[in-house]
Amino acid sequence: MLKKEEKLLGLVSYFEQKENVLLIRLVGELDHHEAETLKTDWESYLSTGDIKHVIVNLEQLSFMDSSGLGVFLGRYKQVKALEGEMVVCSINRSVKRLFELSGLFKVVQTEANEADALSRLGVAS
Amino acid sequence: MTNHMKVEMAAKSENESFARVVIASFISQLDPTLDELTEVKTVISEAVTNAIIHGYEANEEGVVILACSIEDDEVTIWVQDFGRGIDDVHEAMEPMYTSKPELERSGMGFTIMENFMDQLDVHSSETGTTVTLVKRFNHDHRPIAK
Numbered sequence: 242m243l244k245k246e247e248k249l250l251g252l253v254s255y256f257e258q259k260e261n262v263l264l265i266r267l268v269g270e271l272d273h274h275e276a277e278t279l280k281t282d283w284e285s286y287l288s289t290g291d292i293k294h295v296i297v298n299l300e301q302l303s304f305m306d307s308s309g310l311g312v313f314l315g316r317y318k319q320v321k322a323l324e325g326e327m328v329v330c331s332i333n334r335s336v337k338r339l340f341e342l343s344g345l346f347k348v349v350q351t352e353a354n355e356a357d358a359l360s361r362l363g364v365a366s
Numbered sequence: 367m368t369n370h371m372k373v374e375m376a377a378k379s380e381n382e383s384f385a386r387v388v389i390a391s392f393i394s395q396l397d398p399t400l401d402e403l404t405e406v407k408t409v410i411s412e413a414v415t416n417a418i419i420h421g422y423e424a425n426e427e428g429v430v431i432l433a434c435s436i437e438d439d440e441v442t443i444w445v446q447d448f449g450r451g452i453d454d455v456h457e458a459m460e461p462m463y464t465s466k467p468e469l470e471r472s473g474m475g476f477t478i479m480e481n482f483m484d485q486l487d488v489h490s491s492e493t494g495t496t497v498t499l500v501k502r503f504n505h506d507h508r509p510i511a512k
Binding site: 250251270272273274276280304306307308310311312314315334335339342343 | 379380382383386401404405407408411412415418419462469470471472473474475477478481
């Protein structure tokens with residue numbers, strides 16, 4: 242796993258699989274510059290075949306713009322095709338506003354924290 | 367108080383975070399709240415990203431100019447490119463509209479700019495686009511709880 246200190250600017254994404262759930266922890270800033278790498282990594286996990294649901298922990302995401310919304314919308318479509326659920330947790334105020342503006346809350350579920358998100362999807366944390 | 371600044375940068379995606387840091391640092395003299403700072407950083411990110419993706423279509427030789435002026439409690443920010451311009455500004459400003467769906471754009475850039483700022487003006491021709499953003503930091507008249 243990458244250490245946070247290795248990359249002071251930009252975004253670090255930590256991926257972990259728990260049963261059929263892909264858990265992603267985003268640390269840093271998600272903009273257009275970072276969006277492509279996140280998309281590619283995220284897609285490669287989804288294409289392994291043994292993932293159905295996705296949890297994204299946004300606790301340490303300090304900045305996001307509409308490029309990030311694009312990544313979420315794109316992956317939501319893929320998760321939906323897998324008949325899975327997409328859950329975001331620990332969402333901060335400013336990211337929440339963007340989700341509200343874009344209507345993403347209509348399709349993406351939210352939980353207060355990672356443990357709640359995991360239990361929602363039937364995974365013991 | 368009046369003050370102004372102007373920065374020129376290459377149309378590279380690395381410079382999106384640079385533009386955010388520059389603007390956040392410059393407006394800090396108005397003692398903005400954390401929410402205001404995030405709003406301004408977000409709209410600058412949107413406008414600079416638009417210049418790079420749409421104005422220059424990822425040609426990194428393009429140049430983006432970021433300028434900002436402060437007049438009392440009012441901040442005006444200009445993001446200018448010399449790219450291909452926007453064919454139809456009204457269409458571009460529609461929520462969820464994107465001219466580049468293949469790039470997985472959300473089409474929310476202008477909607478975010480409109481929501482987070484007090485005024486948005488887009489001037490575009492075949493020689494480039496200038497986005498003008500105005501925000502007032504009137505702390506005396508702000509509601510106490512938001």
